[in-house]
Amino acid sequence: MGIGFFLLICRGKPVTIAYMTYIKTPEEIDYIKKGGVLMGEILAAIEKMVRPGISAYEIDMEAERLIREAGGRPAFKGYSTHKRDPKFPSTICASVNEELVHGIATKEKILKEGDIFSMDIGMQWPLGCGKGDRGNGFFTDTAITVPVGTIPEKTKQLLAVTKKSLEIGIAQVQVGNSIASIGRAIEAYIKPFGYGIVRDLVGHGVGHHVHEDPRVPNYYDPSLESIIIQPGVVIAIEPMITMGGREVDTADDGWSISTTDGSLNAHYEHTIAVEEGGVTVVTRRPGEVY
Numbered sequence: 001m002g003i004g005f006f007l008l009i010c011r012g013k014p015v016t017i018a019y020m021t022y023i024k025t026p027e028e029i030d031y032i033k034k035g036g037v038l039m040g041e042i043l044a045a046i047e048k049m050v051r052p053g054i055s056a057y058e059i060d061m062e063a064e065r066l067i068r069e070a071g072g073r074p075a076f077k078g079y080s081t082h083k084r085d086p087k088f089p090s091t092i093c094a095s096v097n098e099e100l101v102h103g104i105a106t107k108e109k110i111l112k113e114g115d116i117f118s119m120d121i122g123m124q125w126p127l128g129c130g131k132g133d134r135g136n137g138f139f140t141d142t143a144i145t146v147p148v149g150t151i152p153e154k155t156k157q158l159l160a161v162t163k164k165s166l167e168i169g170i171a172q173v174q175v176g177n178s179i180a181s182i183g184r185a186i187e188a189y190i191k192p193f194g195y196g197i198v199r200d201l202v203g204h205g206v207g208h209h210v211h212e213d214p215r216v217p218n219y220y221d222p223s224l225e226s227i228i229i230q231p232g233v234v235i236a237i238e239p240m241i242t243m244g245g246r247e248v249d250t251a252d253d254g255w256s257i258s259t260t261d262g263s264l265n266a267h268y269e270h271t272i273a274v275e276e277g278g279v280t281v282v283t284r285r286p287g288e289v290y
Contacts, residue, residue: 046121055106161189202215205234244261269283
């Protein structure tokens with residue numbers, strides 16, 4: 001990714017900044033903020049579609065329609081880690097129950113009463129300006145886990161705690177704090193509940209590309225104390241919390257990742273931009289309570 005490393009003197013100590021090539025300009029952040037508003041509105045719209053009997057495919061088709069209508073492009077559809085790898089076929093990552101992330105939105109994936117349904121969605125916007133992979137425009141990324149009909153109280157708690165942990169992580173996004181402070185705060189909140197924190201998957205920088213440095217774990221990583229938040233940083237924080245263990249497996253389709261022990265899990269995500277004047281959660285949904 002062409003990441004540049006250099007030393008910055010911070011509080012009298014040398015601090016390695018590993019993500020400086022991904023620092024965004026004020027103009028770029030303005031585009032990211034506008035795209036984030038649209039992304040939040042789109043996620044709110046498809047959230048309303050979630051009900052028993054609907055297929056993930058139907059929701060996916062509407063998500064793609066809304067993104068293209070807004071002048072954007074789905075960030076995940078056609079994505080692959082390496083050129084030789086299969087491309088992701090859906091607009092949204094549609095994950096049900098023990099599926100954690102990267103679930104494919106198929107016609108056969110029919111939501112049932114009592115399920116929980118995670119939707120992870122990203123958009124590249126606006127087409128025709130900026131820089132980035134697969135064309136141009138700027139990327140935002142957001143996710144939510146939604147109950148399908150009535151769910152047990154213990155499952156409601158999992159969703160509520162995971163959502164709260166995202167807000168606790170967001171509160172640590174302040175100029176001068178380290179990236180490590182985000183995971184430390186999330187882990188400290190989650191630990192008393194006895195839930196598992198997935199370690200194989202973490203948050204990330206976002207904006208010029210779908211995934212950028214720095215990595216943003218949901219647990220404390222002391223090596224990230226040297227990565228200092230500063231104006232121009234744009235990151236996606238995404239707690240992935242399970243009712244069981246933290247281990248995960250990838251399905252034969254090469255994409256869908258589920259908990260190894262089959263436990264239910266929840267996933268929430270927002271894109272956050274840091275500017276001289278403050279911090280903005282750019283993908284807030286209309287009427288979102290936090």
